[in-house]
Amino acid sequence: MTNDDVNRVFDRMNRRSFLAGAGAAGATALAGCSSGGDSTPTDSSGDGNTDSTPTSQPGASPSNTLNLAQVKSPIEFDPIILNDVPSDQVAIQMFEGLYTYDSGTGIVPELATGEPTVSEDGTTYEVTMTTDATFHNGEPVTPEDVKYSFEAPVAEDTENASTFNMIDTIEISGEDTLTFNLKYPYGPFMNTLAAGRIVPKEYRENNKKAFNTSAPIGSGPFKFDSWQEGSYVDLLRYEDYWGEPMANLEKIHFTPVTEATTRVTTLRNGENDVIEQIPPKLYSTVRNIEDASIDEVPGIGYFYLAFNCKEGPTSDPKVREAIDYCVNMDEAVSNYVEPTGIRQYSPFPASITKEWGFPIDEWKQIPHDKNIEEAKALFDEAGVPTDYSWKIIVPPDDKREQIGISVGNGLKEAGFRNVSVQRLDWGAFLEKYKTGNESDYNMYTLGWSGTPDPDAFTYYMFGRTKDTLGVTNGSYYGANSERGKQAAKKIVQARESADRAERKQLYTEAVTTILEDRAHLPAYNLKNSFGVKNYVNDFMSHPVDSFHITTGHNNVSVDK
Template identity: 55%
Template sequence: MRREHTQRISRRKVLAGGAAGASLLLAGCTGGGDGGDGGDGGDGGGGPTLYFSQVKGPLDMDPVVINDVPSAQIAGQIFDGLYEYGDGVGLEPKIAAEMPTVERDGTRYIVPIREDAEFQNGDPVTAEDVIHTIRAPVEEQTENASEVDMVDSAEAIDEHTAQFDLSYPYGAFTIAMVRNVVNASVRQEDTEAYNQEPVGSGPYQLVEWEPEDYATVERWDDYWDGDNLPEIASIEFDPIEEQTTRVTELETGNVDIIETIPPQLYETVEGNENASVTESPGVGYFYLAFNCANGPTSDPLVREAVDYCFSMDQAIENFVEPSGVRQYAPYPSSISEEWDFPIDEWSDIEHDQDIEEAQALFDEAGVSMDYDWRIIVPPDDMREQIGVSIGDGLQNAGFENVQVQRLDWGTFTEAYQSDDGPNSADEYNMYTLGWSGAPDPDTFAYNLLSQEVDGVTNGTFHGYDEASAKLTQARESADREERRRLYIEATTTLLEGRVHIPAYNLNNSYGVRNAVEGFSSHPISSEIQLDGATVTR
């Protein structure tokens, strides 16, 4: 029985009244025991239920197409990865028997597959499943295809050995193989059905979910990796977007874990005697991006004028800290430190607020004071506040027509990815967004700043051809020093051109009830590691 949360009572009553057909009920996924606790957190015969509050609900359940954190968090319980992250950002084999053998100057990867790995329908996990998992994004042109588009060919050497040949020696390919392995034969029969009723090999089975809303998973007692069978019998994932409600639900004990502690309520959670905060610096990046193709922001002078209109430092201090930290580059500090990037130099590029200098640059660029500015933001309070700070700065500079529009995720994504973006400034002049990447600079630089992903994950449509070419060169090099030089040169050009104004990085923070033991935050936001966690009431 699903627990009724404060903001969802009416919907739950509707479901109880016979409208459950709106959700997806998956036959044949029985999990372990009764998978519930009667809504009171009791043992229920199969062990406790963990109530986990996400910031937003899942969009997909097929790892091939998943491109959002909430979906990945849930899918990570249903599927096992070829390789997975340990407690930090180090990699460990899971479906793979060991780390890959690398040959041919970094262009051939040979991956051994465990012979005991099994899907929840009884099928063995084979090399063909692994190959389909890696190749499908490119073949189907999914939004995350760029993560594996360097694979030129793949071959099953035998049932438990997969070989990947790359078009170039991609230095982050082992990280690219941190992917949940799908059942190729079942998925290829009907990809849409697989997204609704996935067949995974992980410790939990999906039993019920509603897109953009909740999901329930139950322990698979026949899990092939029995030594790592979790103690928690079931997990209910529920999105609570409203920040205060999320914290209230933790305080009342209606949920066990809440994700992303809002800055204005940080002390409230810390002061809760029945809960504690666990957090890790995330491998992420939040930023302001400009429409560099059309409208006034196609002029670098105007983008610099916008920079003078407001203080990003002050905005982060007001609206993000202590939930996050100021960031001056498209790379989280862990990557910048590991690669010895010139953060001090990059931090000097941004300006402090100077309205007179902004007005002078707007005047030099010939921007009319009657211009209608449009800043779009996703449904996120912190990113909205960054947009409002910029809008206030434009008004202080003398513009009266400034819109900061908070859009739902679908509308927002269509706007910044739309073909109209580079052709019409009516779509947006600026947008605020974030990216959760992997611990390699390519996963940020290429996906957010390369011209090769214009209209996919890069909505700036900038014209810095040489810088974009350097990002491609870095992507296709196995020489770390060459990659570092290329990233520094390209990033410096793009920051000086203010394609992005870096903003902040969030800590991956969670409020955790004392009843939960063995759970801790992880640097990768899509990772929820519950293998050793328990819930006691």
């Protein structure tokens, strides 16, 4: 290694701390969702190798292999289009961005060489990137690849388009500089810069389907080996990785284990070294495993009950308030979510509320205690007959189902005879929750994960733009309400401002209105929790990325 090589490595390692506390990055997604879209990739076990390293057999266990049990199976790997947590957990090991996370929610360079230069009006970001990075096929990572990776989600009209649609143009200067010109001064743009994971333009364009399911290649410390949907994913250490550190692990073997008790059993017997998502009733079980422990951190997420504000009785704010009187959300979260999660009183996770100084004490006073008599009075005033057929839809998740059941039980106590809580598989749920049709739902429970910025927890769920209504916003809040329209307008104004004080005021006003009008009933936020065997070293749960394997601040190894 030459002196120049040593200096480049040293500089890269030190760059990782410069943006600590600036906010995190990552694609927003339906929290806990196993499918982010309508496509259903066929099963694939193609090797996807791009060099001479032999393909491992499914389930093979070379030394220093990490066996990790996911809750759901990944369904695709192309970061341009993927929009679900299990797929992202795998993809993030293969693909890199200009920026990434530190051990918390700070933003640090990855392919970038330092902090971007930002224009005074906040509409231009100039980024210099390394010229050392290479993809797993040996080809260099170029500014053209970066430009393509940020433009493709919008150009291809993917579900990730709204994460990048504030970009107007991207200009390339020389071999290492890109200038991002924005349509407006977008405050959280550092999050967007970190959300974009870089793919090889020509390679992906040659066969997008293969790139998504059988031969994805990135520039990260692990490369794709093989996959069978619903069975396993194998990643191997990329021996010619351009950066630092080189992965300690030789292989990561991901296995979906959907049933929670079975997942815990595989941790106990050593079949898996790490398991994710420990349900509340199994916390004590995992804690009692002698050679394992729980590693957890509060996620950047939000779980809630949403109302159909477009059609049916729940379009009336009086009815929504009556339903608030039908349930004690504190009690429901205590019974069905803790200790795996914590009560949340606004769309913002606690870390955002604290950092921005939002009036959480005021917001905590908005939800009602359970009072069936008050609920009955409001239902009578709104003219809702007791034979009305209520429909609450929930995804295949026990915690969210129990929130729906708690609301349904309260409606029955209020005198309604026809109350249905329908647990749907993800495909059916994702088709229904955003139609706005009374025949499909009056209420639904859902979750959202995003970046540590207020925009990620307002625009997508309460926005009234063409890329949110019926796309990510299934409540249609504002359809029958001038207050709702004004709140949505303030959210867009905040999105298009680089002035933090102005943004805070707009978000405070908008969210206060949203909570008072009960477009949602906020419920809880989950911890990213993992059962980890004691022989696994340096595993790190992460608030946004779920977990970190090989980064500038940790490097997992297995010492059985």
